[in-house]
Amino acid sequence: MDSTPTSGNSRVPSLLMLGAGGFIGVHLTKRCAEIGYRITAVDIYKDKFDTILSEEARSNIKYVHLDIRGASEKKSMDDMVQAHDIVIDLIAFANPALYVTNPLTVFELNFTENMAIVQMCAKHNTRLIQFSTCEVYGTTAGSAMRRVETAASGIAGPTDVVPGLEPFSEDASPMIMGPVCAHRWIYASAKQLLERVLHAYGIERGFNYTIIRPFNFTGPEIDYLPSEAGGGNPRVFSHFINALLYGTPMKLVDGGRNYRGYTYIADAVEAIVKIVENKDGCCDRQIFNIGAPENECTIRELAFRMRDMFDKEFRVVSDPPSPEIVSVTSSEFYGEGYEDCDRRIADISKIRAVLGWEPTSTMDDVIRQTMKYFVEKHRRMETEAPAHAGAHTVHISSAAHHEGNVPPFERGLIMSSHGTVYNTSDVLPTPTGASKIACGAHLDTPPVTPPKTQ
DSSP: OOOOOOOSSSSOOEEEEETTTSHHHHHHHHHHHHTTOEEEEEESOOHHHHHHOOHHHHTTEEEEEOOTTSHHHHHHHHHHHHHOSEEEEOOOOOOHHHHHHOHHHHHIIIIIIHHHHHHHHHHHTOEEEEEOOGGGGBSOHHHHHHHHHHHHHSSOOOOSOOTTOOOBOTTTOOOBOOOTTOGGGHHHHHHHHHHHHHHHHHHHHOOOEEEEEEOOEEOTTOSOOGGGTTOOOOOHHHHHHHHHHHOOOEEEEGGGOOEEEOEEHHHHHHHHHHHHHOGGGTTTTEEEEEOOGGGEEEHHHHHHHHHHHIIIIIOOTTSOOOOOEEEEOHHHHTOTTOOOOSOOOBOOHHHHHHHOOOOOOOHHHHHHHHHHHHHHHHHHHHHHGGGGTTOOOEEEOOOOOOTTTOOOOOBTBEEETTSOEEOTTOOEEETTEEEOOOTTEEESSOOSSOOOOO
């Protein structure tokens, strides 16, 4: 397939990639650079670039280390927005544990700081590709009705998810959030509000934007393994692979009854590239789901499929026994205020019709390729461990944010590159022992306990 970037004139559009060092960002930056786009990649760190970028891709990328929240940084950001043709905004806190522990900071970044970028783009008439989330759809109507009936009667209704419900459609599905006391929904609400403001900018000012709603993108470089990073709370794939490699339990939140449809990152990136290209303006002021509805399964099914595949294709003699699969409550796993969506399945008929995109990776492909990445990385670490025993890298940085997992931080706190905040008085367990880091350090490992803001 010829993916050479095209435009209405001879000049290829320049891209400003915000959150370029995160999971989605680094894969998208790599692909766009390889096919010829000139990219300014903004983030607080670039360690993932060092692992996956080819020399060909590096030649098309200028990396800028920037914290978007300071006053002086905003001036720099405004200048960069003006100097580029397209802004791709991946900036977000996208980790459910953070929605419960740090709801205010999640809102401030996901809406307030992103709103500032919207205003810059509108001022300079720069096209914006805004990453949102499939969580804006909230919960299904069936789930919401069961909750209302339970509240009215005082009798708990069935908790099983009803199969066969309609997938979420960009321009037709209602968006049903949970109650305010379930503050986990602050992330989805902030994202939904940003979408609505973008829509209003398009109506009143003719602003050109495209909104992307990702559905469970998965693949190499997603998150980290808690047992290799001193703790933390990444997303489900990382938790399950951690259990397979280290023998910890595979924990099913509320029994793992909820459904998800997993999209392989390489498939997702090809869809995004088509949106960037925007042939004949087909993506102007449009919203697109990017997902793989055929890859739907429950979290419980995912756990068993991952364990079976690991045993058949990746297990070696030195690995621990197959882990136990256990059920835990959401309050035990995330804390009070957590609530989840029973199904989150994408209707991709719009992106299929407009851009001709279809995902090609099966659920087994997604599991296999993601697992292969983590297992090979783990095996290398085991081999190299004796040579690096006791080593621990600390970078001095005021810290900022990247797409994917980065939790809140305040100046004067410690933030890991995996996205966790420590108080400066914390003792920080690491794979090679405990160490205490001075204020302002940028640490490579997350903590055992959730962050607390001061």
